[in-house]
Amino acid sequence: MLTDKEIAEIEEHIKHYPRKQAAVIEALKVVQAHRGYVSDESVKDIADFLEMTPDEVDSVATFYNLIFRKPVGKHVILLCDSVSCWIMGYENVRDHLKKKLNIDLGQTTQDGEFTLLTIPCLGACDRAPAMMVDNDLHGNLTAEKIDEILEKYK
Numbered sequence: 001m002l003t004d005k006e007i008a009e010i011e012e013h014i015k016h017y018p019r020k021q022a023a024v025i026e027a028l029k030v031v032q033a034h035r036g037y038v039s040d041e042s043v044k045d046i047a048d049f050l051e052m053t054p055d056e057v058d059s060v061a062t063f064y065n066l067i068f069r070k071p072v073g074k075h076v077i078l079l080c081d082s083v084s085c086w087i088m089g090y091e092n093v094r095d096h097l098k099k100k101l102n103i104d105l106g107q108t109t110q111d112g113e114f115t116l117l118t119i120p121c122l123g124a125c126d127r128a129p130a131m132m133v134d135n136d137l138h139g140n141l142t143a144e145k146i147d148e149i150l151e152k153y154k
Helices: 004-014 020-035 040-050 054-063 083-087 090-101 143-151
Strands: 075-080 114-119 131-133 136-138
Touching (some): 004 040, 020 054, 040 054, 075 090, 083 090, 090 114, 090 143
Parallel strands (some): 075 114
Antiparallel strands (some): 075 131
């Protein structure tokens, strides 16, 4: 069930659209903000609330790579794998993160602190290679800089 707070927030978003179904992305973001990810049950609840089918909601949820359909860590690391980042050392950054966190891409650390994901572009080509931790953008990455950044999130 959607909580009263989630319903109130979704209803605020609905006001900005001609049809309530158009607020599906916002509804997914609201649920994820409160729960950390969007479960199958949440998809059904959103679908009921917006008068959509669960398949319609799920197709939107799975299209957007920033809607998490399974649990993620306390901090989500989005590693840019654009052409600019590849040229500027993406592979070294990726390998360092995997080794430092002892996880592979798409996985979460055993302590539940970090999930490591790739993203096609962060729009930070002038600071490549780049990553985002939660909502914080970090660029010109090196192994040493990554170590410093991760310490801030522990």
